[in-house]
Amino acid sequence: LDAASNNGVDDIRSLNDLVRIPPQIGKFSVYIIDEVHMLSQGAFNAFLKTLEEPPAHAIFILATTEKHKIIPTILSRCQIFDFNRITVEDISSHLNFVAKSEGVIAEQEGLHVIAQKADGALRDALSIFDQIVSFSGNNITYKDVINNLNILDYEYFQKLLTAFISNDISSSLLIFDEILSDGFDAQNFIAGLSDYFRDLIVCKSPATIKLLEVAPSLKEVYKTQSEQCDLYFLYQALNILNYCDINYKASNNKRLLVELTLIKLCRVLEEKKNNDLKQSSESKSVTNQPISRQVTEGKENKEVTNEITVTPTNVTQPEKKYTSENAKNVVKKADVSFSIKDHLSKPEQSKEESIVEEDKVEIVRNKNEFSEIQLIDAWNTLAENYKEKESRTFNTLTSNLPTINADKQIQLILTNKLQEEIVLKNKTDIVVFLRKELKNDLVDFETIVNEENDGNKKIIYTDTEKFNFLKEINPELNDLKDQFKLDFK
Structure with missing residues (x-):
């Protein structure tokens, strides 16, 4: 029975009636249902009774390639055998046997291509082999196979x-x-x-x-x-x-x-x-060269003085403007060596020189560029984090989306002071999240309260307030209301 074309309840009922008839020859009647997963729900239910209490002479073989589509009540009453795909080597070996039996000369590379094309099905492999024999005769080459199957060399x-x-x-x-x-x-x-x-x-x-x-x-x-x-x-x-x-x-x-x-x-x-x-050039530019130390012995004072020579590095320094008043200090900072004795006796000067050393370390920051669409996507992701724990913050973030102005600055326009308080309360967490999400350590935003929607202007909510607002524009509405005795529900 082909279940793909006979998948109705009536087809299964006819099969149930046929099962009751004992075999005329032999001990058993074998019923093979192919593509059983194509049966409808009603057909499965009609077949279930027969499967629960089958006649002693009836054996059912259910074949399918999609076992998960069969209902569990059917599977639980069956003994399951899983058949794997035949390997390429086995199919190729069998095709070689068939070729020798039929007197066909075939290249091994060509048989391997047929086996790959069959995708684990020996019947398909034999069908392809038969087609190629009809096309190229009793001598099958690799070129004949790829040309016939339209496969790239x-x-x-x-x-x-x-x-x-x-x-x-x-x-x-x-x-x-x-x-x-x-x-x-x-x-x-x-x-x-x-x-x-x-x-x-x-x-x-x-x-x-x-x-x-x-x-x-x-x-x-x-x-x-x-x-x-x-x-x-x-x-x-x-x-x-x-x-x-x-x-x-x-x-x-x-x-x-x-x-x-x-x-x-x-x-x-x-x-x-x-x-x-x-990457190698960037690593070289931020790597400081080692500091060499020289030890000199003072002959007159018979004291050992350590001198530290600072070797200039390749780190690019930011431009600094100096005035004439601190020019002398600049010269002192540019000296290539200093004495530890002087360093201990002049702590203030050592502080300044340590600052010079710190200035040589360049802080690398992420400055990844991003568009307004990427900003809004990150903003919506941020808002989802507040959905469960802080509903007011979630509503504020979803109802007000940030924008990027002409000066490349992020602005958040809010409708009232209350929303601004909510945003400012969580600003630190918001900035940290946006910097991480957008991969830019310079991300920040400013809040702007729209004055028209702020407390300076009353927002109209009720029907009475709406009528009073319209009455101020057109006083005749009040006469119309009195004349027709209109009122609000």
């Missing part, structure tokens, strides 16, 4: 890998154009390239190389190619390809999306190199 991916490593954008775009000219779909190309990079990652470790589902003759080729690139490049490439695959259907210009993906892949190693150089 791995040689294209090898050429693209070389272009990515050498940052050759032109070659990668020309290879992609050649692939499109051969009639291949761009999304299938992205999927194949993703599988190729996945196989290269698998080849990186001897423990995972068994997960590589290619012909034995190609395993060494893949292993050699994986040694040409590091894991960082492979991880970034898979991430870029996955993003392209997800956004492919939604893109209006699909070819441009794939070409941009190829350009990004070419730039991965170059951008990593530039970032490494930038």
